[in-house]
Amino acid sequence: MRQYRAFISEHLESDLADLEDRVLPKSDIITIGHILARYDGWLDGGEAWLAHGDFDVTHIYQVQGQYTGIIDFGEIRGTHMFYDLGHFKMYDGEMLPFLVFPYLVEGYREVTVLPPNYEQHVSLASLLIAVRTLARTLEKRPACIDDHHGLKSIQKDTQILLA
Numbered sequence: 001m002r003q004y005r006a007f008i009s010e011h012l013e014s015d016l017a018d019l020e021d022r023v024l025p026k027s028d029i030i031t032i033g034h035i036l037a038r039y040d041g042w043l044d045g046g047e048a049w050l051a052h053g054d055f056d057v058t059h060i061y062q063v064q065g066q067y068t069g070i071i072d073f074g075e076i077r078g079t080h081m082f083y084d085l086g087h088f089k090m091y092d093g094e095m096l097p098f099l100v101f102p103y104l105v106e107g108y109r110e111v112t113v114l115p116p117n118y119e120q121h122v123s124l125a126s127l128l129i130a131v132r133t134l135a136r137t138l139e140k141r142p143a144c145i146d147d148h149h150g151l152k153s154i155q156k157d158t159q160i161l162l163a
Contacts, residue, residue, distance in 0.1 A: 004080045005043040008128050012036075015135035023134055023145055028154070032131065035161045039124050049081045056091040067107075082118070086125025090133070090157075094149040120161060127157040 020029045062068055085101075085108070092101040108114060115121070130150035138145050 008043055011132060015131050018135050018138055023138060031158055035127065035158065042121065042124060046080060049079065051077055051079045051084045056088055080125065082121040082125045085122045087129050089122055090126040090130050090153040091149060123157040123160040126153055127161065130154045
């Protein structure tokens with residue numbers, strides 16, 4: 001398994017360069033750089049967890065409001081413990097008119113202990129996933145970039161990580 005830092009860093013520099021001034025102002029790119037420097041140590045170490053890989057509300061089945069299962073494990077991988085939470089958080093609010101991330105965290109807490117600073121860990125993962133997602137969207141579907149949910153997500157994550 002590749003290290004988390006290597007996985008995150010593989011496209012990060014070119015993604016930020018592609019997004020600069022086309023999608024995000026230079027000031028946002030600089031802010032993301034400051035955040036990455038501030039939380040740099042979090043990209044190292046930690047054991048790998050099995051992750052869904054592209055987890056969002058479209059992969060959760062329910063009947064009459066009761067959870068019944070998860071589908072689509074095509075992107076399954078070993079990665080950082082907060083990857084799935086970060087991916088889910090980045091897309092939270094895109095498909096449904098209300099946020100469901102807090103309920104996902106509640107479910108996680110039923111099976112594992114989350115550290116007191118889990119929100120920052122999840123926001124860092126979400127931010128990094130949003131940068132990659134926006135860069136890929138710009139490359140493949142540039143007409144969809146202006147209202148992409150990742151833009152809102154970056155703003156929210158930036159506020160949490162700079163607090």
